[in-house]
Amino acid sequence: MEAEEKQEGLRPLEEQRQQEEYSLMELFHFESEIQERTRKQQDQQKEQAKLQKEENRDRWRNLCYITQNQRFSKPWVSSYFKNIPMYIYCQPIVQASQRVKNRKI
DSSP states (O other): OHHHHHHHHHHHHHHHHHHHHHHHHHHHHHHHHHHHHHHHHHHHHHHHHHHHHHHHHHHHHHHHHHHHHHHHSOOOOOOSOTTSOHHHHHSOHHHHHHHHHHHHO
16 A cells, blocks of 8 residues: 555656656757757858858959959040040049039039
């Protein structure tokens, strides 16, 4: 009889231990899922940053190429007004806008 009473007294403890083990396994599973999600997000962010960096490099190369071409080649413009001197066409737009600013001052 004493053995049966001990077993009955241990049953709630055994059930509680099993519930705790189950909850710990659930927590471990949730943590592993969260870690996997964050790892995937970080990988995606790294990949996006890498693509953005490469795109920026391409844009910078293209910009440098365009500016070099504008430095070394003479601009060619055809116009209906043939008597306008060529140096007007050769002036950069930035200098023309600076002249306008100087006139206003």
